[in-house]
Amino acid sequence: MLRIGLTGSIGMGKSTMAKLFAELGLPVNDADAVVHDLYSGEAALLVEAAFPGTVKDGVVDRQELGRQLSATPGGFKRLEEIVHPLVRKRESEFIAREREKGSVMVLLDIPLLFETGAEKRVDVIVVVTCDPQIQRSRVLARPNMTEEKFNAILARQTPDAEKRKRADYVIDTSFSIEAARERVAETVSDIKRRLANGEFEHA
Template sequence: MIRIGLTGSIGMGKTTAAKLFAEAGIPVNDSDAVVHELYAGEAAQLIEAEFPGTVRNGVVDRQELGRQLSRRPDGFKTLEAIVHPLVRQREAEFIEREQARGSEIILLDIPLLFETGAETRVDIIVVVSCDPQVQRDRVLARPGMTEEKFNMIRSRQTPDAEKRERADYVIDTGHAMEITRARVSEIISDLKARIAKGDFQNA
């Protein structure tokens, strides 16, 4: 089974690209979606204990958590120590399920792939990327997003240029959606051809 790791900086189009892979029939594990689930479940009380006032009706209020993190950026380390092991566990369960189903290719959406050394867990790295101005316009248009929060998140992410350099495939998301969709199809076809040629030992 070939594991694709999909990553990219904030607003570069990971979620959109992951949807296109799923539509093309590739099973996808979406880490951000897992975090949303955890924040309404098993992570909530652990986070409330470290960041009092962030849980409302049993669910982590991300705006409030974001506000507290802006005041104490060192809090990211504490938060990640709670969240990342739980995310890893869910990912491992997904991989096991797909292995049992005999899937040929799967996709792991890992926003912090380079930052957390996740390269070793995947066979192929796909990076979504676009012009920084497009990225900025997309992100600042989101409700509740501020320049400060955008800069804080960006400062914790590996720069786009470095991500592109370390990628096996880059998807440029700065143009029409159809171009992104075509690039996703092209990557899948290329991977299938490489699997057929015997390029991967674990295929």
């Protein structure tokens, strides 16, 4: 079974592109959705133990967590040590289920693919990109987002140019959704062609 890794920096449109891949029939494992689920489930108590006062009514308050993380040296590393193993476990369970169903390929939506070494777990890498000014305006339009937060997030992410260099496929979302949909379809079609030709070692 071929594992396609989808990634992209904040504001590039990765989540929207994951939906377009799903529309073409690819099973998608969304790491962001998994984290959201974990924050109201098995990760909540662990996060509260590491960052007291961040859990309200059994659910991690992302605003409060973000506030504590920005004030705590090494906070992000501690959070990653809690969350990443749980996310990996869910990803492994997803892959096992899809393999059992006989799926030919799956899409793993992994925001920190390069940052966490997840490129070793996939056969193909698709990077979502866009013009930096478009990225900036998208991100700053989000609720509670500031220039400072945006810059702090970018500082923790692999630069976009580096991601594009390491990609097998690049999808630019600077243009219309129709143009992006077309590029996603072309990408899937080419991956299927290469898969049929036996070009992927681990599939």
